Amino acid sequence: MTLTADARTSDGQAPPLDDIDGPSAPALHATRLTAGHVVLGAGFLLAAAIVSILVGPAGLPVGAVLAEVLSRLPLVHLHSGLSATGVVVVWQLRMPRMVLGGLVGAMLAIAGASYQGAFSNPLADPYLLGVASGAGLGAALVVVGAPVIGQIPSDLLPVAAFAGAVLAVAATFALGRSRASERSAASLLLAGVAVAAFFTAVQTFLLQRSSPGQLSTVYSWILGGLSTAGWGQVELVLPYVGTAMVVLLACRRLLDVMSVGDEEATSVGVRAERVRLVVIVAATLGTAAAVSVSGLIGFVGIIVPHTIRLLAGPSYRRILPLSVLFGAGFLILADLLARTILSPAEIPLGVVTAFLGAPFFLVVLRQARRLG
Amino acid sequence: MKRSWVRRFLASALTAAVVSVLLSSATSAAPAPAPQVAAARNAAAGSAFPVTVHSGDGNVTIPARPVRILCLSPSSTQMVYALGAGPQVVGVDEYSSWPADAPRTKFSGAETSAEDYLPLRPDLVILAYPGGTMVQQLRKLEIPVLVLPAATTFADVDSQLAELAAATGHLAAVGAVEASMNQDIAAAVRKAGSAARGESYYIEISPDYYTATSKTFIGAEFSLFGMRDIADPAGRLSAYPQISAEFILKTNPDYVFLADTVCCQQTPTSFAHRPGFSALAAVRLHHVLGVNDSVASQWGPHTIEAFVALIAQTLRP
Amino acid sequence: MLEIEGTSVVLGGATVLSDVSARVASGGWLGLVGPNGAGKSTLARAVAGLVAYEGRILIGGREQAASDWRNRARSVAYVPQRPVLPPSMNVTDYILLGRSAHHSYLGAETAKDRRVAAAVVDRLGLRTFCQRRLAELSGGEAQRVVLARALVQEAPVLVLDEPTTSLDLGHSQLVLELVDELRDEKGISVLCAIHDLTLAAQFSENLLVLCHGRAVTSGSPADVLTEVNIRRFFGAEVEVLRSDSGLAVTPVRRRVPVLTAAVANLSPNDRHMNGI
DSSP states (O other), rough: OOSSGGGGGGSSSOOOTTTTOOGGSSOOOOOOOOOHHHHHHHHHHHHHHHHHOOOOOTTOOOEEEEEEEETTTTTTOOOOOOHHHHHHHIIIIIIHHHHHHHHHHHHHHHHHHHHHHHOOOTTOGGGGHHHHHHHHHHHHHHHHHHHOOOOTTHHHHHHHHHHHHHHHHHEEEEEEEOOOOHHHHHHHHHHHHHHHHHHHHHHHHHHHHHHHHHHHHHHHHHHHTTTTHHHHHHHHHHHHHHHHHHHHHTTTHHHHHHOOOHHHHHHHOHHHHHHHHHHHHHHHHHHHHHHHHHHOOOOOOHHHHHHHHHHHHHHHHHHHHHHHHHHHHHHHHHHHHHHHHTTSOOOOOHHHHHHHHHHHHHHHHHHHHOOO | OOOOOHHHHHHHHHHHHHHHHHHHHHHHSSSSSHHHHHHHHHHTTOOOOEEEEEEEEEEEEESSSOSSSSSSSSHHHHHHHTTTTGGGGEEEETTOOOSTSSSSSSSOOOOOGGGGGGGOOEEEEEESSOOOHHHHHHHHHTTTEEEEOOSSSHHHHHHHHHHHHHHHHHHOOOOOOOHHHHHHHHHHHHHHHHGGGOOOOEEEEEEEEEOTTTSSSHHHHHHTTOEEEGGGEEEEOOOOOOOHHHHHHHHOOSSEEEETTTTOOOOHHHHHHHTTGGGGGHTTTTTTEEEGGGGGOOOOOHHHHHHHHHHHHHOOO | OOEEEEEEEEEEEEEEEEEEEEEEEEOOEEEEOSTTTTTTHHHHHHHTTTTEEEEEEEEEEEEEGGGGGGHHHHHEEEEOSSSSTTTTTTTHHHGGGGGGGOOOOOOOOHHHHHHHHHHHHHHTOGGTTTTBBGGGGGGHHHHHHHHHHHHTTOOOEEEEESSTTTHHHHHHHHHHHHHHHHHHHHHHEEEEEEEEEHHHHHHHHEEEEEEETTTEEOOOOHHOOOOOHHHHHOOEEEEEEEEEEEEEEEEOOSSSSSSSHHHEEEEEEHHTTTTT
8 A cells, every 4th residue: 555645636636625525435334223233123022022922821822812912903803712811911911021021121231231332341231330239228128127117018119229229329420420531430330339339238237137038038139020010010110211211322322432432532522421421320210210120130231232232333323222122122032931941930030131141251252252 | 029038048948958857867767756765765764854856967865854945946936835845945036926925035046156045044945947057056065956947748747746845855745736736637627628629729928929839838738628739830940939920810729828918018909909810710709818927937736726727717617 | 723821731739731832823833842741742632622721722712611512622633642442443433433523412423524524534545444443454544544533523723642653654754744735725723742853843833842841942943953952851962954855853872972971070180090
């Protein structure tokens, strides 16, 4: 490649910068979310959702279930032939469970991806900044404190878990803020580790002095699951999760800019600290809401974004929207596994995602080694 | 979404305990009646003590009649008092609710340091699930310790009664206690009569559908009546599996017993309000009953007698 | 037009820059030279708005610190000494990052942005590796890509922090020639911190010498780069050659060992005693 030949046009004159139009200057192609990716993601989600609705211990005939679902569409008149119980199973049990699983999976995946972009760290997700330990402490406080408080409404646990998660992240943020922009990401992560350790220590202390029944209640909440999913819970989380996802999707291009580091991002006009703050707040609120109804389901925020990164490239303009679609489908499928492997017994959902997550890391490691 | 004290860790502990009891009873030299034989020998020799009793993973020798018993298991407390050894008890655990006038302490039975018990100067300690190295520590302090984990069958209850009777010096009372228990059971089964035959039940341990199969003690109590547990197909890996609402709707149990009334404030009304449950036969026929959580975790004579009477009353009011 | 007036920077309690003033006209090129630790990078970053400063820095008459970030990005383009290059990012995407201040904050780049970028890409001869990943580029190619990202910002001031450090002589010349042409065409004010005194002399209109955070001298390369000045400020022995193409600063090895100066001060009697 010659040194100067490319720098000038043939007549030795340099053309002005932005005055090139038409066929002489082929257009540049920036990375965008392609229709193909979206179709693939939507197809995956749809397939997972459909299979999830069709399978269950009630043993309802597949055709009848499909007819029942389709009959709700406008202008479609179908008689499904399902008994009243079957209708209830489909609309009051399987549907909300599938929808809740999708919402939680999408939220965890996009929150993980956003944190990875905001912190330029491949292992970042909201659990890292204290959501997990804060929610666990909130749950432990409610369960252990119940005999002391007396009669408490049974839906105090989700509220306490949510409050605990938010408080933990607020503490992380208060402790980890740093003046020097190049240290702010690292110091936040360190503060998150410290806060998580502290909250977990308090939780362990509480549980160690509790009765065996309380211990197992909190433990099983930590394992995560969707067994009591109903439309009430969907309504509960939808505003938080929906808002969070909208905000995070809006930030997708900004996250691409963040990958060149705080200083250079600032020099091209993007305030890295502000973007990080917005991402933390949105992702935390959404994750806290999801965790409050589903317990601590781990690995989704790491598995899904990394898989998309391997297949579709590093741009967050693809990773964030695809995380929503594939995250939802992934958790719906994991829940399907959780309730069919030992049917009619159920396995806690967090155990299934952990089983899937561990070998996943090995696959990623091998991939990374091979690519050098 | 609240979860109750399911004692899920007890499920695996139960399995381990059952296995160890089976193994030790298979490997110990003497068969079950040995304690009574040894005690009878001592009695014939003019004294019930010292007596060697089977305990947990081995045998324990109690040198003299204990008068400062520390009983840290609710079911064992019931047995000790039923045998008439109440005056010998100086302390029971905080969860022992019967009898009401038993000297309750702040101990849970899961303590890990034997020093905690020393101020009471016990001469016999009864535990269900000792913590850490408690048993070894008590042995070093030369305090006899009896380990009696959860029973899963009525035979287990009988053998625990015999061991406690020998250990406390009330061998003569065993027969009466067992007879009384059998009478109550027989009366209850008679009362229920044909109403129980073939009826299915669901026993709820926590609102997220953790339940007990018929391989548990509470399952054994239901089996006395010939009732069928809907959760049995889910019990391949654990005797306390988690099932789903959908499965309950499908199997449509005839009777529902809620053992999460204390921990998780569940009632027949709250049960009926769960999505889709209003269509359940048990709900429509008002066959949903709330019981105290402790019935799912205790196996003492008082619990047994009360619970079988309750079942009979539910089946044929 | 870039004006730096009485600018000081304090970092971690230490005064890194003290009362520095300079001025670069539109289309001008000010080279920043000085020994290590003189504060060249700090001044460059202060102009780019990346470090807090006291004093005034005016671009086109507007005080930098008073602008919001997007306006700052549109007035100063900064090429760092060690740019962060995300290895799996696409060259095109990386260059388009420079247009962030021109399209809407949350939005994507527009057709105009892509046209500007295409023009810069062609100008810098980067067309053949538009779709490559940054990890696949050599040092010289990567430096041109970073320069492209700065140029698409279309800012009237271009700040370069040691742009030739990791480049061989050929690529160094290429990059500096490109910048030279563009500042001619577009009237960009260039502030360039540079180690190599010859290149600094050949490309800069004016030089500013920094020493321990102070501006010790400034002026045209011919005035500033004298052997006396270089010995004084850099502690280096050089010979300054003047030719038609400009100045060349060549390091020189005098055959007299370092001890000579000390020996020259001894009396004849002492010299004899030491066998000299």
